[in-house]
Amino acid sequence: MGTTQLETAPEPKYWHLRTVLSDALDTEFAVGEVLPNERDLAARFGVARATLRQALEQLELEGRLQRRRGVGTTVAPPRVGVAVDPARHTWPGAAGDDWQPVAAGESDTVPSAVARLLETVPGEAVHIVRRSRVSAGRPVAAELLYVRADAVPGPAVAAVADPAARARAVLQALQELDLDGQERTVELGSARAEDAKQLDRLPGSPVLVVTTRYVSQGRATAVAVSTYRADTCRLTFGEREAEPVLAG
Secondary structure, eight states, X not given: OOOOOOTTOSSOHHHHHHHHHHHHHHHTOOTTOBOOOHHHHHXXXXXXXXXXXXHHHHHHHTTSEEEETTTEEEEOOOOEEEEOOSSTTOOTTOTTOOOEXXXXXXXXXXXXXXXXXXXXXXXXXXXXXXXXXXXXXXXXXXXXXXXXXXXXXXXXXXXXXXXHHHHHHHHHHHHTSOOOEEEEEEEEEEXXXXXXXXXXXXXXXEEEXXXXXXXXXXEEEEEEEEEEETTTEEEEOSSOOOOOOOOO
């Protein structure tokens, strides 16, 4: 990676540096290769480390770089195509669902944004199912599925003590309901500590957050908040495409 004069660049320094680094990633580095440390890179390009970090963060956001615990910043493999529920009229856990149930519990406290979508009131019981999605043996997404407790048969779920079995019981109970439809939004976010741990990412790493609201019998019944790794995932909608093997 050669030295480049950035002082007279008409665009912000970090953006020009991002372009220079992006070109270098295409020509000088292989997938999985570790970049020089920040001090060396900043000195090589004659920029402040704050400027360098801005450029690296932008490239990470674009999926060109990955920050890996105990390793450093590495060149990311191409994003994999991840289909987001191509079957528009199925509940979570239906046949062909790529998510794996991890655990479930019950709570009367949920995030305010979820409470609004579920149309619940303070103190109302909600089942919370944690699920994960894996590709080529590596985690690509984590999900919290919130289900109104009054929407699924209480005894069928409450009698199950094991968290993993309880998750399956909640998902099975959903299959018994008629699904009117789904409403979905996608936005860029930052990984929370719990999701970051499950996804093998650093807290605050860029993620894609897909929020899906499921409606049955004219009312909100469940809300899924799915967190995808922004550095490795390219979300696709509609017809399912094959998922390439993750490199690195």
